[in-house]
Amino acid sequence: xxxxxxxxxxxxxxxxxxxxxxxxxxxxxxxxxxxxxxxxxxxxxxxxxxxxxxxxxxxxxxxxxxxxxxxxxxxxxxxxxxxxxxxxxxxxxxxxxxxxxxxxxx
Amino acid sequence: xxxxxxxxxxxxxxxxxxxxxxxxxxxxxxxxxxxxxxxxxxxxxxxxxxxxxxxxxxxxxxxxxxxxxxxxxxxxxxxxxxxxxxxxxxxxxxxxxxxxxxxxxxxxxxxxxxxxxxx
Numbered sequence: 001x002x003x004x005x006x007x008x009x010x011x012x013x014x015x016x017x018x019x020x021x022x023x024x025x026x027x028x029x030x031x032x033x034x035x036x037x038x039x040x041x042x043x044x045x046x047x048x049x050x051x052x053x054x055x056x057x058x059x060x061x062x063x064x065x066x067x068x069x070x071x072x073x074x075x076x077x078x079x080x081x082x083x084x085x086x087x088x089x090x091x092x093x094x095x096x097x098x099x100x101x102x103x104x105x106x
Numbered sequence: 107x108x109x110x111x112x113x114x115x116x117x118x119x120x121x122x123x124x125x126x127x128x129x130x131x132x133x134x135x136x137x138x139x140x141x142x143x144x145x146x147x148x149x150x151x152x153x154x155x156x157x158x159x160x161x162x163x164x165x166x167x168x169x170x171x172x173x174x175x176x177x178x179x180x181x182x183x184x185x186x187x188x189x190x191x192x193x194x195x196x197x198x199x200x201x202x203x204x205x206x207x208x209x210x211x212x213x214x215x216x217x218x219x220x221x222x223x224x225x
Contacts, residue, residue: 001168033211035151042201042218043151048211086151090210093165095141095153 002030002091006098012077013106020101022070022087032070033088034063036081037100043086047072077105108132108214110140110202115219118192126187126219128202136160136180139205141212142187144198144221152198156205157185192223 004024012018022032032050035043045054047063050070060075074081082105087098114126128140142154155176156165164176175188185202200221204214 031209031211035212037151042215043212045211045213048206048213049209054213084150088151088211094167095156095210097143097151097153100150 001094002089002096004087004089004096004098006085006087006101008099009102009104011104011106012074014079015076018074018077018081018103018105020072020074020085020087020103022072022089022098023068024070024089025068027070027089028065028067030065030089030091032063032065034072035086035088036083037086038083046085074103077103079105081105110204110214110216112200112202112216112219115200115221117222117224119225120193120223122192122223123188123190124192124221126189126200126202126221128185128187128216130183130185130204135183138207139163140178140185141203141205142174142176142185143201143203143212144196145201145218146195146198149198154200155187189221192221194223197221197223 034047036046037043046061050065051063062073064071084100086100109131139158141156157176161178173191178185199218201218202216203212206213
């Protein structure tokens with residue numbers, strides 16, 4: 001089965017840029033999606049198909065996917081961006097989520 | 107408003123069974139594939155199972171294959187997850203989640219139903 005790897009935690013100073021990675025073998029050949037989950041809430045889609053933003057998601061959120069790493073980038077980080085972030089990939093007959101990255105805004 | 111609503115969770119003894127239901131409202135339910143995803147307390151998301159809009163295609167995660175069975179009844183806008191041989195590590199919040207057609211990303215989540223497996 002296909003595996004993806006995320007760092008358990010990322011910290012970013014208020015107003016700076018956070019990058020959260022999702023590593024997988026040749027992940028660039030797959031569509032990667034990202035979800036934000038705040039404590040006690042259900043996940044929310046923030047990026048789909050590597051780099052597309054759903055309506056209502058600020059343009060501070062962006063995504064990219066190259067070689068073996070997909071990346072979620074959050075510019076001008078705000079306190080409200082503190083959450084767990086999960087990458088998600090479909091692998092022909094199964095889905096896989098990354099282990100999640102807890103984003104802390106300092 | 108498009109919604110998914112899970113039900114059927116509860117407390118069950120190890121080795122027991124539960125049947126979860128996911129009911130969709132506000133959209134053409136039969137046009138969408140549905141997944142079950144769970145989240146143990148303090149842990150990450152774990153994909154469990156997928157059923158296509160027609161019900162003809164079904165997939166399972168290795169962790170539940172042979173113990174869980176997914177099905178759907180589009181006449182009742184519902185997807186089911188029959189969970190047998192439950193273990194303590196199956197304790198989690200169980201979400202049903204809708205895939206956007208064709209690209210396998212989740213665009214709609216239910217609120218979840220809690221399952222506790224304990225003696």
